[in-house]
Amino acid sequence: MQVWQDLAQAAEAFGAGGLGSSVVTIGNFDGVHRGHRAVLERVVGLARADARAAVAVTFDPHPAQVHRPDEAPDLLVGLEDRLELLAGTGLDGVLLLTYTLDLASLTPEEFVTGYLVDGLRARTVVVGHDVRFGRGNAGTLATMVELGGQHGFEVVAVDDVGREGSHLAAAGGGARWSSSGVRALLAEGDVRGAADVLGRPHRVRGVVVHGDARGRELGFPTANLGGITGMVPADGVYAGRLLRPALAATDPDHPDTVLPAAVSVGTNPTFDGVDRRVEAYVLDRADLDLYDEEVVLELVERLRPTLRFDGVDELVEQMHADVARAREILG
Incomplete structure (x- = not known):
């Protein structure tokens, strides 16, 4: 799996004679839990079917550490482990963006056109129904679909995944697999329950x-x-x-x-x-x-x-x- 530290490296990888085009998803992917992997497996599957590169865009530091440092959550894994776990999903590449206030100030369209369209040559973007992106988290699933129509990429929306009777439900976190739910389990010392959600x-x-x-x-x-x-x-x-x-x-x-x-x-x-x-x-x-x-x-x-x-x-x-x-x- 290739790791691109900035847009220029990614754009070079997708330049003439390079990777061509991509299927992309966006997220923090803290812990790379089973919910994340369901999305990433969809990305990899679609990319393989269309002979495109499977790519995830992720951020370091975590956005909360920039916007709300006193309230930022404990990270489930460090960056080295996050990249190792992402590589294990079959991705071809990760665009690792340094999260700054300047990056956060981009409008939804500026982010999508600059990074997904021009940089990664995205032909398909896979996101959850609750996706938020761009300045003030103004971008939504509807925004992404609209931008896809304007810039020539398809949007695939993935439902939340989890199961009833999971450890998260028992801990009061609902059945949806989530990083915040894993943090709640770990705060109680329930590492077996955390493993159920993490898949490891x-x-x-x-x-x-x-x-x-x-x-x-x-x-x-x-x-x-x-x-x-x-x-x-x-x-x-x-x-x-x-x-x-x-x-x-x-x-x-x-x-x-x-x-x-x-x-x-x-x-x-x-x-x-x-x-x-x-x-x-x-x-x-x-x-x-x-x-x-x-x-x-x-x-x-x-x-x-x-x-x-x-x-x-x-x-x-x-x-x-x-x-x-x-x-x-x-x-």
């Missing part, structure tokens, strides 16, 4: 940094994450997996590329901790040197909330129970 385990990414070494002293050496991207769920202990992308890239058959883990999120209240941390104990392994390595944690199931114990012995007993339960869940 929720992940966070970070670099392993030095901590207090308290876990090693207790017999459970942990990898402490710094520089975390991805929404950190509610405090608690989780069964999960530690992924090592760099090792997988150089030696994909290495047995240590994916490791079962028990993951702690919280402040370590038994030791009067203040800082909120994410740390992972790789089950039954004390021989790993992960310092300064970028890792990904996939969170499979919450085992329990964070608790304050009366002493170290009680804590260690519970940690043994957590590890046993994680081992059972992860298989």
